[in-house]
Amino acid sequence: MAVETTIAGAYPKIGDTTEEQKLRRALHQFDKEEITEEDLEEVKNTVTEEVIRQQIEAGLDIVTDGLIRWSDPLTYLAGRISGFEISGLIRYFDTNTFYRQPIAESRLEFVKPTLLPDYQFAQERSSKPVRAILTGPYTLSKLTRNRFYREFKQLAFDLAHIIHREAEALEEAGCRYIQFDEPAILNHKQDMPLFLKIYEIVTAQLSKAEKTLQLNFGSLDGIYPKILGVNVERIGLELTKGHKNWDVLKTGQCTKKMMAGIVDTRNTKMESDSDLSHAVHQLGEHINIDHLWLSTSHSLEFLPRVNARKKAELLSQVAKQLRGASVS
Amino acid sequence: MILPTTTVGSLPKPDYLTKARFQFSKGQISKQELESLEKKATKEWIEFQEEIGIDILVDGEMYRGDMVTYFAEHFKGFEISGLVRSYGNRYYRKPVAVGEIERLNPVTVEWFQFAQNLTQKPVKGMLTGPYTIMDWSFDEFYPSRRDFCLRLAEVVHEEAKDLQEAGAQYIQIDEPAVSVRPEELELAIEAMGIVTQGLKAYTLTHICYGDFPKIYPKMLEIPVNQIDLELSNNEFDLLDLFKRAPFTSDIGLGVLDVHSHRTETKDEVKARIQKALKVIPKEKIYVSPDCGLKTREVEEAKAKLRVMVEATKEIRETLQ
Numbered sequence: 001m002a003v004e005t006t007i008a009g010a011y012p013k014i015g016d017t018t019e020e021q022k023l024r025r026a027l028h029q030f031d032k033e034e035i036t037e038e039d040l041e042e043v044k045n046t047v048t049e050e051v052i053r054q055q056i057e058a059g060l061d062i063v064t065d066g067l068i069r070w071s072d073p074l075t076y077l078a079g080r081i082s083g084f085e086i087s088g089l090i091r092y093f094d095t096n097t098f099y100r101q102p103i104a105e106s107r108l109e110f111v112k113p114t115l116l117p118d119y120q121f122a123q124e125r126s127s128k129p130v131r132a133i134l135t136g137p138y139t140l141s142k143l144t145r146n147r148f149y150r151e152f153k154q155l156a157f158d159l160a161h162i163i164h165r166e167a168e169a170l171e172e173a174g175c176r177y178i179q180f181d182e183p184a185i186l187n188h189k190q191d192m193p194l195f196l197k198i199y200e201i202v203t204a205q206l207s208k209a210e211k212t213l214q215l216n217f218g219s220l221d222g223i224y225p226k227i228l229g230v231n232v233e234r235i236g237l238e239l240t241k242g243h244k245n246w247d248v249l250k251t252g253q254c255t256k257k258m259m260a261g262i263v264d265t266r267n268t269k270m271e272s273d274s275d276l277s278h279a280v281h282q283l284g285e286h287i288n289i290d291h292l293w294l295s296t297s298h299s300l301e302f303l304p305r306v307n308a309r310k311k312a313e314l315l316s317q318v319a320k321q322l323r324g325a326s327v328s
Numbered sequence: 329m330i331l332p333t334t335t336v337g338s339l340p341k342p343d344y345l346t347k348a349r350f351q352f353s354k355g356q357i358s359k360q361e362l363e364s365l366e367k368k369a370t371k372e373w374i375e376f377q378e379e380i381g382i383d384i385l386v387d388g389e390m391y392r393g394d395m396v397t398y399f400a401e402h403f404k405g406f407e408i409s410g411l412v413r414s415y416g417n418r419y420y421r422k423p424v425a426v427g428e429i430e431r432l433n434p435v436t437v438e439w440f441q442f443a444q445n446l447t448q449k450p451v452k453g454m455l456t457g458p459y460t461i462m463d464w465s466f467d468e469f470y471p472s473r474r475d476f477c478l479r480l481a482e483v484v485h486e487e488a489k490d491l492q493e494a495g496a497q498y499i500q501i502d503e504p505a506v507s508v509r510p511e512e513l514e515l516a517i518e519a520m521g522i523v524t525q526g527l528k529a530y531t532l533t534h535i536c537y538g539d540f541p542k543i544y545p546k547m548l549e550i551p552v553n554q555i556d557l558e559l560s561n562n563e564f565d566l567l568d569l570f571k572r573a574p575f576t577s578d579i580g581l582g583v584l585d586v587h588s589h590r591t592e593t594k595d596e597v598k599a600r601i602q603k604a605l606k607v608i609p610k611e612k613i614y615v616s617p618d619c620g621l622k623t624r625e626v627e628e629a630k631a632k633l634r635v636m637v638e639a640t641k642e643i644r645e646t647l648q
C-alpha cells in the first residue's frame with residue numbers, strides 16, 4: 001500500500017518553551033518598533049526551518065512550510081493583491097480563530113508571486129517535497145467584502161486568474177504539489193457550477209504539479225461526486241471518526257486520489273493507531289487507496305504545538321503499520 | 329431610567345497589574361501580593377465607572393485572564409492546554425475536559441461581593457455560558473458536545489444561584505460562541521434554560537462575531553431578559569435584520585468598536601443610538617461597548633467610555 005503522510009497546512013507558530021516563543025516575541029517587538037522588518041523576517045525564516053524539521057522528524061512524507069508567515073488564511077495573500085484593503089476581524093468558519101476581512105475596493109490585480117519565494121525558501125531546507133498551500137479563489141471571494149464588482153462572479157474570476165498566476169509561478173519553480181484550500185464551497189453548495197468554471201481558470205495549462213483541492217469545515221454531501229469534475233488530481237476531505245463524509249463516499253466512486261483527513265486537529269484527544277488503521281481499511285472499501293495520503297482534518301494550528309507534534313507522529317506511525325502490513 | 333449604560337465585562341488591566349501577573353507566573357511574587365493589586369485595580373475601575381456616571385457597573389475582571397480558561401481553572405475535571413492562537417499574535421490556553429466537570433466552590437462570588445461593597449450602584453455578576461465553555465475547550469472525556477454542554481449548564485447554574493444569593497441584581501452569562509454554529513442554537517438555548525432556571529435576577533447574555541442572519545430571530549428564544557450585541561464593528565448592519573423581525577427582548581447596544589484604537593466622537597455614538605431608536609423601542613435599549621474592553625489601553629478604554637456616557641446622556645435629554 002503506497003500510503004504517504006502529510007498535514008493539512010499550517011503548523012503551530014509557537015510552543016510552550018521560551019525558545020519556541022521567539023516569533024511571538026519578535027512580532028511584539030516589531031509592533032513596538034524595537035526590531036526591524038528584516039529582523040522579523042529572520043525569525044520567521046528560523047521558525048519555518050524549525051517546523052519543517054519537526055515534520056520530517058515526525059516522519060511525514062510531504063511537508064508544508066507551516067504557513068508561519070501567514071497571520072490568517074486570508075490576509076497573507078489578499079494583502080499582496082492590488083485592490084484589496086484589509087479590514088476588521090471576522091470569525092473563521094466555526095472556529096475560535098479570526099481573520100481580517102479583505103475589502104475589494106477596486107479591480108483586483110496580481111502584483112507578483114507571493115508564495116514563490118516562500119516555497120523556494122522551504123524546499124531548499126527540506127529533504128522532503130514541500131507542498132505549497134494557497135487559499136482558493138472561491139473562498140477568498142466568499143470571505144471578502146465586495147465594494148467594487150457588480151457581480152460576485154466577476155470578483156471570483158479575477159481572483160481565479162490571480163491564484164492561477166501564483167500556481168503557475170510555483171509550478172515553474174519545480175513545486176511538485178500545490179494545494180488549493182476551498183472550505184467555503186461546502187457552505188455554498190449551490191455555487192458548484194460557478195466553482196467548476198473558476199477552477200477551469202485556476203488550473204488552465206498547469207500540468208506539471210499535482211494539484212490538491214482541500215475541502216474541510218463541512219461535508220461533501222450534495223456535491224459528491226460532482227466535485228470530482230474539478231480539474232485537480234487529488235481531493236482532500238475530513239474523515240475523522242463518525243464524520244458525515246464516510247456516508248458521502250458510499251454514494252459514488254472516487255475517481256481521484258485522496259488526501260484523507262483522518263486525524264482530528266480540533267481536539268487534543270489522541271486517536272488510537274488501530275482505529276486509524278481500521279479507518280484506512282474501511283476507506284479501501286469505497287475508493288482505490290493506491291497513492292493515498294493520510295492527513296489531518298484541519299490545520300495543526302488549532303492545537304498546542306506539543307499536541308500537534310504527537311498527532312503528526314501518529315500519522316506516520318499508522319502509515320508505517322499499513323505499509324508493513326501490506327508487505328507481509 | 330431609559331438607556332441605562334453599562335460595559336460588557338472586562339476592562340483593561342493597568343500596567344502594574346499586568347506586570348504583577350507576569351511576576352506571579354514566574355513565582356516572583358506571592359498570591360497575596362497579586363491579589364492586593366487586583367483589588368486595587370478593581371477599586372480604581374469601580375471609582376472610574378461611578379465618576380463618569382455608568383449605571384450598571386462591572387468589576388472589570390482584573391483577576392481573570394481568558395473568559396473561558398478562568399472558569400476551567402476553577403472547575404474540577406478540566407486541565408489547561410498549551411498555547412493556541414486566536415488571531416494575529418494573540419494566544420490563549422485552552423481548557424481540556426478530562427473528567428466529570430464539577431464546581432467545588434463558588435468561583436466569582438467573593439469578587440462580586442468585593443466590588444458590590446465599593447458602590448451603591450448595581451454591579452453585574454459575570455459568567456461565561458456553558459455553550460461557549462464547551463465550544464472553546466478540547467474534550468477528552470464526554471461522548472458528545474451535548475453531554476459536555478449540558479453538564480456545564482448545571483455547573484454554571486449553581487454559580488448563578490450563588491451570585492443571586494449574594495445580592496446580584498444583574499447576572500450576565502456570556503455566550504459569544506452561540507452565533508457560530510446555527511445548527512447548535514437549540515442546544516445553546518436548552519443549556520441557557522438550565523442556567524437561568526428559577527433566577528429572579530435580571531439576566532443577560534453577550535453574543536458577538538457571527539453569522540447573525542442565520543440565527544435570527546431564533547436566538548431571541550435564549551431564555552434571558554437581555555441580549556447584548558456587537559453592532560459597531562459591522563456598521564450597525566444588524567439593525568436591518570431587526571426591521572424584518574422585531575427584537576423582542578431587551579438589547580444591549582454595542583456602540584463602541586473595541587478593536588479600534590480610535591476614540592469615537594460623541595456625534596458618532598449619538599448617531600448609532602439614534603439609528604437603533606428608529607428600530608427598537610427606547611425602553612428596551614441598554615447602551616454598552618461592542619465587547620469587553622480588555623484589549624484596549626486603560627486610557628483608550630476610559631476615553632471611549634466617557635464618550636459613550638456623555639452621548640447617551642445627551643440622547644436621554646432629547647427623549648424625556
